[in-house]
Amino acid sequence: MKKILLLLLMITTGCYEARACDICGCGVGSYYIGLLPDFKKKFIGIRYQYKTLRSHLGPGGATSYLTTNETYQTAELWGGWNIGKRFRLLGFIPVNFNSRENQGVTMHKSGIGDIAVVGYYQLLDKQHTTRGGKLLVQSLWIGGGIKVPTGKYEPTEHKENEDTPNNFQLGTASTDFTLNAMYDVRLMDFGVNTNVSYKINSRNKYDYQYGNKFTANILAYYKIRAAEKVTLAPNAGVLYETAEKDTEGKKYAVDISGGHSLLATMGLEATMGVVSVGGNFQPVISQQLADTRIKAGNRVMVHVTYLF
Numbered sequence: 001m002k003k004i005l006l007l008l009l010m011i012t013t014g015c016y017e018a019r020a021c022d023i024c025g026c027g028v029g030s031y032y033i034g035l036l037p038d039f040k041k042k043f044i045g046i047r048y049q050y051k052t053l054r055s056h057l058g059p060g061g062a063t064s065y066l067t068t069n070e071t072y073q074t075a076e077l078w079g080g081w082n083i084g085k086r087f088r089l090l091g092f093i094p095v096n097f098n099s100r101e102n103q104g105v106t107m108h109k110s111g112i113g114d115i116a117v118v119g120y121y122q123l124l125d126k127q128h129t130t131r132g133g134k135l136l137v138q139s140l141w142i143g144g145g146i147k148v149p150t151g152k153y154e155p156t157e158h159k160e161n162e163d164t165p166n167n168f169q170l171g172t173a174s175t176d177f178t179l180n181a182m183y184d185v186r187l188m189d190f191g192v193n194t195n196v197s198y199k200i201n202s203r204n205k206y207d208y209q210y211g212n213k214f215t216a217n218i219l220a221y222y223k224i225r226a227a228e229k230v231t232l233a234p235n236a237g238v239l240y241e242t243a244e245k246d247t248e249g250k251k252y253a254v255d256i257s258g259g260h261s262l263l264a265t266m267g268l269e270a271t272m273g274v275v276s277v278g279g280n281f282q283p284v285i286s287q288q289l290a291d292t293r294i295k296a297g298n299r300v301m302v303h304v305t306y307l308f
Helices: 002-018 155-160
Strands: 042-055 068-083 087-102 105-112 115-129 135-148 176-187 190-200 213-222 224-227 230-243 259-272 275-282 284-289 299-307
Touching: 087 135, 115 176, 213 259, 230 275, 259 299
Parallel strands: none
Antiparallel strands: 042 068, 042 299, 068 087, 087 105, 087 115, 115 135, 135 176, 176 190, 190 213, 213 230, 224 230, 230 259, 259 275, 259 284, 275 299
């Protein structure tokens, strides 16, 4: 147990020192995993995510006629496949629906986003009975992934709105990579799940590079067997993201970028035979985004998943 916690601490510390992310998980290039549905072989499902962002804020978060409200909605096809006992593959195909409102005028942008694939290797799979006769189960998965530029990127968007975060895009136009780790420990029906991810963004052909992204979340959950084939898992925890500024022209930092945010998470997962449904609400606890000129709103995510 001590070795596992030490490994997770090293991963987290190493990523934090590198400083990383696009604004608050909104816009392009961000995905949240959270609690995976229980599946032995494969799963496929649809997730819906809702996020908001307010930009052009003055000192202390003051609003003005320049203040812009942005909404990012994503309908995402996601799936997982366990290959043997040690390998796992996850895939994400997002369709993004972005909107921006200022002084009563609203802009819309929608289309496929950047497709991502993440592969995991199970480094630890251990279970034993404690002295008190309770079952203790542990698992640790480590891996990496790739995100390909399938979403549309409009370079004029940034050039015409240089004082606005470059989030109002469907894709990044860059091939990016992730390093991932998932650790789960469960004593009978009570468990704790931890996910850490470090996203390495490359420079796109328009000479723009989003800041690398580090995300960490920890969730406590409790499994309730409500019926023979029905399991409920209420969960709660925290989600942390940290960011460095985007760069343009290989060396110029983009002022309206970077920062960090801390969110609470609370949700419920339900498995009914071969169907899993769930959702969570993520209220903002604290944030420091783009030198306080940006403010993120609370987030919501729901999913319906088929297990087979």
